Amino acid sequence: MARQLRLEFPGALYHITSRGNLKEKVFFEDSDRKRFLEILRRTKERYGYLLHAYVLMDNHYHLLLETPLSNITQIMQNINTSYTVYVNRKYNRSGHLFQGRYKSIIVEKDSYLLELSRYIHLNPVRAKIVDSPERHKWSSFGNYSGSRMDKLVDITDILSYFSAKKKEAIGSYRRFALSSLDEVIPRNPFSALEADFILWKKHFVKKMRGLLGEVKVDSELPALRHIRRKPTLEVIIEEVDGYYGVEIEELVRRRRECRERRIAIYLAKMLSGAKNSEVGRHFNVKGGAVSAVVKGIEDDLRRSLQLRRELKALKTRILSSA
Numbered sequence: 001m002a003r004q005l006r007l008e009f010p011g012a013l014y015h016i017t018s019r020g021n022l023k024e025k026v027f028f029e030d031s032d033r034k035r036f037l038e039i040l041r042r043t044k045e046r047y048g049y050l051l052h053a054y055v056l057m058d059n060h061y062h063l064l065l066e067t068p069l070s071n072i073t074q075i076m077q078n079i080n081t082s083y084t085v086y087v088n089r090k091y092n093r094s095g096h097l098f099q100g101r102y103k104s105i106i107v108e109k110d111s112y113l114l115e116l117s118r119y120i121h122l123n124p125v126r127a128k129i130v131d132s133p134e135r136h137k138w139s140s141f142g143n144y145s146g147s148r149m150d151k152l153v154d155i156t157d158i159l160s161y162f163s164a165k166k167k168e169a170i171g172s173y174r175r176f177a178l179s180s181l182d183e184v185i186p187r188n189p190f191s192a193l194e195a196d197f198i199l200w201k202k203h204f205v206k207k208m209r210g211l212l213g214e215v216k217v218d219s220e221l222p223a224l225r226h227i228r229r230k231p232t233l234e235v236i237i238e239e240v241d242g243y244y245g246v247e248i249e250e251l252v253r254r255r256r257e258c259r260e261r262r263i264a265i266y267l268a269k270m271l272s273g274a275k276n277s278e279v280g281r282h283f284n285v286k287g288g289a290v291s292a293v294v295k296g297i298e299d300d301l302r303r304s305l306q307l308r309r310e311l312k313a314l315k316t317r318i319l320s321s322a
Helices: 030-047 072-090 109-121 141-145 166-182 202-212 233-244 248-253 259-272 276-283 287-303 305-321
Strands: 012-019 050-056 060-067 103-107
Touching: 012 072, 012 109, 030 050, 030 060, 030 072, 030 287, 050 109, 060 072, 060 109, 103 109, 109 141, 109 166, 141 166, 233 248, 233 259, 233 276, 233 305, 248 259, 248 276, 259 276, 259 287, 259 305, 276 287, 287 305
Parallel strands: none
Antiparallel strands: 012 060, 012 103, 050 060
């Protein structure tokens, strides 16, 4: 069976679906859903994506996810692998939890952001689990109806379509979402789907085809396609060296983990798309040490505003040099 094309570029918006193997459950109790949301929070912080909407059903989930750094493959591998490991350990099971690889549809933001958010939020209603999206606890509808306030969901873009005043925008979005419940024939936002992975207006579909070089979508394709190059490990190391004024030899060869070296390893992993083993070779450490540094920096980020500012400045420098 041919792989689905994975098209990646900065600012891409995706509708993501991942279903349980053999259509079986992936969420068995509320604590599992809570853990999945924790994984979303962690991966958001790590990979810098925007989450516009989500819903967790019993045997699948939907995400509406935007990637400023063109890293959807890394994001989804981390989310599904982390959750599978958690479930397998908790329930003493083994093997695949999800049915193959996740499905991603690349979406034209201006034309479909609103419609897809409504589609996602009404999923439990269409499945006859609840009679109103407000009654389904495990979706982002609460963020848009004003009943839940957290930083997991990025509500600004969607609410800005309705009003600059948040209270008015929330009321308007709620009416917009519920309005389609009265439709005799529910609208299908995927009716304009092109080639099974692009939800764009016609002129954008032509643009995508040009960027792909007229590659046939039913052929075997690599999992990763880039329109813009990711920064190389060499570029990342040079920019960290320039920012801190540390000798490159100190960053890549020093045995003792100085602060600047740990930051260089973290950014090399986060921005390059390279595997742990490849990053490790550049810094004279094993892949497991790379994972340990990444986790350590993530812990430090929660405590240090200064570190968050430094990483933001470094990412800007690195991405502008890529």
